[in-house]
Amino acid sequence: MTIVPDDLIDLAEQLGRQLLKTGHLLALAESCTGGWIAQSVTEIAGSSAWFDRGFVTYSNAAKIAMLGVSDGTLQAHGAVSSQTAAEMVAGALQHSDANIALAVTGIAGPGGGTAEKPVGLVFIAWQRRGQPCHCIEQHFQGDRHSVRRQTVQTALRCLLGEYVRV
Numbered sequence: 214m215t216i217v218p219d220d221l222i223d224l225a226e227q228l229g230r231q232l233l234k235t236g237h238l239l240a241l242a243e244s245c246t247g248g249w250i251a252q253s254v255t256e257i258a259g260s261s262a263w264f265d266r267g268f269v270t271y272s273n274a275a276k277i278a279m280l281g282v283s284d285g286t287l288q289a290h291g292a293v294s295s296q297t298a299a300e301m302v303a304g305a306l307q308h309s310d311a312n313i314a315l316a317v318t319g320i321a322g323p324g325g326g327t328a329e330k331p332v333g334l335v336f337i338a339w340q341r342r343g344q345p346c347h348c349i350e351q352h353f354q355g356d357r358h359s360v361r362r363q364t365v366q367t368a369l370r371c372l373l374g375e376y377v378r379v
Contacts (some may be wrong), residue, residue, distance in 0.1 A: 216252060221362075224370065227373055233374065241264075241266075246320040268304075270282075281300070281303075292318055297318055302314045303340065315372055
């Protein structure tokens with residue numbers, strides 16, 4: 214029995230079909246979701262035809278070492294920012310064979326939030342190689358599991374609805 218909810222598997226299947234149709238290859242850079250997007254994608258048999266790799270970069274050091282996120286960006290804007298999400302997605306493209314990448318960074322809770330950056334704040338960025346980066350800011354409600362689940366769902370929907378098109 215799978216631990217990935219059926220609705221996330223359905224979204225991943227839809228994404229896989231779109232990527233196969235367009236001939237695109239996906240890379241992921243995840244922080245607050247800890248690999249949950251990659252897990253959803255790899256629940257799909259044959260996903261190796263359209264999923265290249267995933268980076269789980271929970272710490273700032275991992276973001277710097279694996280994705281090339283600038284220490285200056287982290288110092289100026291923090292790990293949970295549109296700037297960091299944009300650098301994460303660019304790094305995923307640079308360090309993979311993919312031509313589409315997605316990155317997520319946020320505060321899942323229950324701690325870690327501030328008045329400026331509350332629990333539930335998430336940035337989702339996606340980019341096609343050679344194209345501009347798209348980034349959205351989300352404010353999810355609920356406990357840690359709920360914030361992470363909403364992030365996975367929204368991230369997959371971003372790729373499906375706004376970016377990967379036949």
